[in-house]
Amino acid sequence: MPDPNVEMIRYLDADGTPVQDLPDFARQRDTLVDLYAAMVRTRAFDAKAVALQRTGRLGTYGSSLGQEAIGIGVASVMLAEDVFIPSFREHGAQMMRGVSMEELFLYWGGDERGNDFAAPLARRDFPVCVPVGSQFPQAAGVALALVQKGARGVAVAVAGDGATSKGDFYEAMNMVGVWQLPAVFVINNNQWAISLRRQDQTAAETLAQKSVAAGIPGVVVDGNDVIAVRQVTAQALSRARAGPGGTLIECVTYRLGDHTTSDDASRYREDEEVSPHWRQEPVLRLRNHLVAAHGWSKDEEEALLRESNDSVDKAAEVYLATQPDRPRAMFEHMFAQMPTELAQQAGDVADD
Amino acid sequence: MPDPNVEMIRYLDADGTPVQDLPDFARQRDTLVDLYAAMVRTRAFDAKAVALQRTGRLGTYGSSLGQEAIGIGVASVMLAEDVFIPSFREHGAQMMRGVSMEELFLYWGGDERGNDFAAPLARRDFPVCVPVGSQFPQAAGVALALVQKGARGVAVAVAGDGATSKGDFYEAMNMVGVWQLPAVFVINNNQWAISLRRQDQTAAETLAQKSVAAGIPGVVVDGNDVIAVRQVTAQALSRARAGPGGTLIECVTYRLGDHTTSDDASRYREDEEVSPHWRQEPVLRLRNHLVAAHGWSKDEEEALLRESNDSVDKAAEVYLATQPDRPRAMFEHMFAQMPTELAQQAGDVADD
Amino acid sequence: MTEMTMIEAIRTALARAMDDDPDVILMGEDVGINGGVFRATDGLIQRFGASRVRDTPLSETAIAGVAVGAAVQGLRPVAEIQFMGFLYPAIDQLANHAARFRNRTRGRLTCPMVLRAPYGGGIGAPEHHSESMEAMLAHIPGLRVVSPSSPAKAYGLLLAAIRDPDPVVFLEPKRLYRAGSETVTDDGAALPLDTAFRLREGADLTIVGWGAMLSEVNEAADQLAGEGISAEVIDLATLKPYDRAMVRASVEKTGRCVIVHEAPLTAGFGAEIAADLAEHSLTSLLAPVHRVTGYDTVMPYPRLEAHYMPSTERILKAARAVMEFQ
């Protein structure tokens, strides 16, 4: 029986101090700065999105505050031939895959065109999956298609701790196991599914151990340590590419904010519970490490923040200036060829 | 993390020789004879049912040939306050719970009245569950009701190896784990789900290890050893009654016959594969033990066979003499009070 | 007698049912300490305890299946599916089990459960949060499907649903949760599940609707009145089985019928009503039956949602077409 590593894999402690030898990539300043910049940009995007929502200019939005290391770590080692199948909380990973901030704003602003990713890298990626956990069977299907077509790509799906209670997750993981499909299932275990605590979600000690049910390896990783997430994902990806199948990766982190802008977490959790987690969060952690190990300067930090905020603001402006699509558009993409009855119904709505 | 016992629990080897100290109940001749008689009767029932089907007097039927020890072992330690929630292959357990052979014949003959169990013991038991695995969430619900109502009963569900691939199984087991419900999930692992081999059903080494995903204990037991099945079930039931929750029990056995009377197993498995399993089968095993340890005589054996066949034949006769229900009956049990529109529709069919 | 919004009325009915009957339990995602994402169960865990107000894992199949098992075993579970768009995994348990226990055991085992779910659009919710698929459920033999159109109806119908000895799917038009309030008396009086409600008497045409669409229907009826057209408005309330007699009688009186629903047109529940009229009231029809519905498209994201929702204007257009028909 596979024995999921119940010891959490971690490279940096909360202060950014290495607790074991760093992998090669993590000794390179540039690589770490790229990871850091991506996390900072994600945080800036989140802040802007929440602000837009609060002022009525965006729909319900789920911030990834405090969970940036997961998506960034995962996407940073994915290749062009891989396919990303995200939950609704992996904005950072989506951006790293080439989805533009304008597209993300459009999506969360309630416009389907936000899912028509222009970037070649993201062209085959899936839009976010709202029905929790239902992306896992699809990811298994993507993996099957990749194998069947002789591609060397891997299907990478991300979902939350709550998603691990869905039958979809389990059925898909079981199929990945029995068909040895190149799929990596990543769990963003942010300790909460809206108001449900992780320990009320399942009696399993770790979420990674759920892989035992499917006979595939499971790993627990510190989800606030982008180096660890990246390293573990890289291993799972090479394993998948080499052929012996899928891996379940549990990334342990914490949801610092509300579930979404529609949620008020103060109804069900105390601030005192949240506070200590601010000390663990991934952006600060990597900054500490960059400062200590690579002389990351105040100027560099300020330039990065400015640049991130500027790019986010610019994207928001483009989004806000984008007119809604023509009402007819809702009919035009239902089928490759519009059936007669739909064309008749479309006659009801204005042409532009 | 719970560690499901991957060593299979067994008391009698294939020859009926004890491989370890027997539990108390298994030292008593009467108890063993009762278990044996129940298995023999089940086998006689199966044979008759298949014969009736072959001659067009029963519907599609799934025999439990070779798997009798599971249901008998399980049901023999269930109490009146427990609730049985069976798959379609646990005729033996149903009979032990008081369901009459006439009722079983009626059900398999295509008559809903076969589910209106008359025996007090079976009065709250569920009819067989055809949609594979969907009985598990219900079993969790039964367990919840038992707890909620302050009863000390346990919900006991049985399903096949195939059922362990359904999301239902997993979601239910997870709920049993997190709510610590008094539920015992028994898997009849007969190595086949119609034509799918056990090893193509899941990459998990054992089915019992799937319990790890839900944080509940899992046990592997020799499903051809009625003593082992009974003993392990008894332990799981006391654990459930005492409060700390559910257990998954994998009973390893072999489907000696076709999947059902509609199936032709020779399409997908060789006789050579089946033959060795005849040496393992549960009825012969217990008979060997009874003969060796308790002087079970040829006369006793013959009397039992005669008696079993007689009771089966008698029940079959009653079944065959039972007229189909009035056509109107299909409307009469849809709701407590028949809605007007249904009453109008019922006007279409003959009154008797 | 208190002014209540629909969400308050639902909460009040739940509390009343739990007070009256210890077998009533609530379960669903976030129904406990969070009080439900729409606050339908706010305060109930404090009042009735965590064993009767149960936060479930994120498992819609199990939510339905556990409710079925618990109901069959003697509880009266009221399970919540957080949004109708996430109800599909519960259909297996509803269609293959809840709806059948009484029938397949010839009355020995029954399944008195309620499955609540908010449904419908018009509030700018994210995708999968605005569906109206009541017709799929109404096609399942053995289920009752109910949808209230006002706080008082929500209160009375929900009590009736919980007390009903058979499974009921209770669909709550979330657009109405806080859209207005009315006087609701918490007297424990249930409303009948087998009659529709005539919201307005009229002579010229009948407009049939349910749930949130009654707002637009009533608005349209007001405007029509101004134009000298007297519309009879029927709130179906219980869709399955629905009050065919009232609809037929009304249309036989007015001779004209417009049916309004948010769900897509094709095989929507409006089809059943129109078909019933074509079958039983044909000779009274002075004009074609019109259906004003959502389109056969995916419910659009918020920016185009308004173009999908049947508007007062579209209802008026249909009503006028029906009146002008000759």
Add this chain to the structure above:
Amino acid sequence: MTEMTMIEAIRTALARAMDDDPDVILMGEDVGINGGVFRATDGLIQRFGASRVRDTPLSETAIAGVAVGAAVQGLRPVAEIQFMGFLYPAIDQLANHAARFRNRTRGRLTCPMVLRAPYGGGIGAPEHHSESMEAMLAHIPGLRVVSPSSPAKAYGLLLAAIRDPDPVVFLEPKRLYRAGSETVTDDGAALPLDTAFRLREGADLTIVGWGAMLSEVNEAADQLAGEGISAEVIDLATLKPYDRAMVRASVEKTGRCVIVHEAPLTAGFGAEIAADLAEHSLTSLLAPVHRVTGYDTVMPYPRLEAHYMPSTERILKAARAVMEFQ
């Protein structure tokens, strides 16, 4: 040109599609070495290998979801659900995903998959093995729902379904699998998915049906002919979207319509057809539209099944009532 039963025609179409397009793969329970429980895929694993004919674990949710993911990623999966009664867990993937990918990505990602399932009763199968819930699927925007009524139609429509760039649910009336045979030419020619089939021309009334019920419909039409009543018979074949124009034109010609289906009456697909007529062909109707359908009951176990199934006699009764109406 060969005589084929429907099951042979389906197998032939599958083989043809797999020969033509390496992206076509089959998956489902027992579709491999066992050749499917009805033998629809018999011999295909030997011919196309285990990587293109995949026996799945017992996981309907994953069967549908894997098909969705594979289709979106460029395969043309044909997934089998062993019986329609076990299709419910696949609805989430169908409604929330398969039917939406093209729309929600504005054409970037598409989902050219086929979900096959045997449906319908009349063969004395165990409970849950005889359902006809096509209306539930036909209500989902973005899906095509197809059901053949003969071997040749099964061949041509299945090829069309597999080649269609969008998701198609292909419902096979299992009562017809071996009920007869006809000449089928394995020429790779697909039948259109957007037109119904006029099986018989007639002047006095229109009978609309699909799938297995066409047997009874044709029988009824024969008998009616003997009584001097000329029935036009339309096989809908594609239910969603269906050929409204042909049905309307026929009823506008005959003035009378009987609709036949095995599924329960309420909110069955017959309701849509009757509603469409009440909306668009009302003035041509010389008599009420009649629906001859299953009842709003659970499909009975085999012993009472025959009383549930719409019989030739019930169709005749409806046809005569429609003819005698004045």
